[in-house]
Amino acid sequence: MMLASPLGFRRSALTRRLSHYLTLTEAEDRALEAAEERERRVAAGEPLVEASQPIDRLFVVQHGWLHSSVRLRDGGRQILRFHYPGDLIGVSSIAWSQAATTLTAVSDCIVSELPKTQLGRLFAAQGRIGGLLYAIAAAESVAMSDRLTAIGRMNAIQRLATLLLDITARLRVTAGGVVDTIELPLTQADIGDALGLTKVHVNRTFREMEKRGMISRAGRRLKILDEPGLIDFTGFVDRHAVIATDWLPPLLG
């Protein structure tokens, strides 16, 4: 169990993220901190949960990256989403008692456990938190539909560009300062599985983008050279920066 602390000391990344969107009451803060249980470490490349495995809890990402994916009959894989600090993950286990996707650590991770029943209590007792979680889920759903659009209707360069822009936008929520260079812990095979491309074609697409002066690469570090240009080229919309909370009742007391 994490140390409850209304003072902002050693708080969960979820509490920090939520208070980024909404000023939490002390009761809400405490209820959130109390809901999370023990922490777990997951080494890069290791699975946290396997698809179709029975599960009764969610996880909060405290540190590191993960992704959720599914495997196909033919051995192929589709990566559905990436998860960053402050994300509530394994949400599909809410709707069923089995995991719908596999959760895998991309880099070394720390996550904390949040049992489904605790989430139920949170919704029942702290309705504003429930509403905020719903709003975040809605935003993430739109971000996923952007990915769907990219895969369904865009060519390889546009797909890769939108992914890079999206990762950058999401990292800015947590990182705070200016982010124009990202440390990509992903292999080109991972990126291909996220974009519906093969690793071979991802490689060719990276080189093409370099040739066109869109990005530069050095090892795992990647720099976006002309962000406004890429945004215009892809029609990218940042879904992470702002989330409306004006529709929530101001205070429950």
Added chain:
Amino acid sequence: MMLASPLGFRRSALTRRLSHYLTLTEAEDRALEAAEERERRVAAGEPLVEASQPIDRLFVVQHGWLHSSVRLRDGGRQILRFHYPGDLIGVSSIAWSQAATTLTAVSDCIVSELPKTQLGRLFAAQGRIGGLLYAIAAAESVAMSDRLTAIGRMNAIQRLATLLLDITARLRVTAGGVVDTIELPLTQADIGDALGLTKVHVNRTFREMEKRGMISRAGRRLKILDEPGLIDFTGFVDRHAVIATDWLPPLLG
């Protein structure tokens, strides 16, 4: 405003859907019915909401089909989801004050309005409802990730087959009885925009499926001839039939 009725008479399709997953208390039932406001009719092909239009309310589908879509710079379109009676739609307007997608009626529709502030009150006062809406949103998110997987990693036949299986599964939730034939109000261009294919290729794929004895068509009516075979062929999983509610506190009183 819909007639509040704990007796099950003239209830909103949303209330009916939720009570399909969870036995509602009278207070919950009443709060749900009170949240919805006036009804609107939308003729087939007409838009209900346009993307990026300011909006402060959601909608509940009472009758008919709609879809949400986005337009691309180049004139292309991606259909993201289809919406059926009992669905809460326009959810992206919760996270922002503008619509993220265009909502268009596929067949003649009746929807009722649900202002964001009413939803906020529902979350605050009826936490179990909030939790249930969250669970449904999680299930729909998984259904969308199934579509993502189909578009990213499957060929045209498998994509079309999963779409047909998914529509059938979703209709069964509302229809109740046995559904093995569906009346498709969609054009082949619509289906292509949902699957990331052109209408020309959708047509070829339909004919190929007929030739292989997977489906039969007569006008708009479509029959799935070997559902177990198609399920095995595509790895389809029904995301609509069951949703767990065991994690919600039994009663709030």
Added chain:
DNA sequence: CGCACGTTTGATTACCGTCAAGGTATGTGG
């Protein structure tokens, strides 16, 4: 050092897109 893993490059193939045109059904107005 050698192995595993990831990146890069080349040659060939195939699935699906594009372009074009004809066919069918439904509806409307003269």
Added chain:
DNA sequence: CCACATACCTTGACGGTAATCAAACGTGCG
């Protein structure tokens, strides 16, 4: 009642983006 328009479906020919197959090249690590 028929000419005509419109929307949708169907089919053919051709071309291109990305997949597949194969192999070389780096690079970090035990």
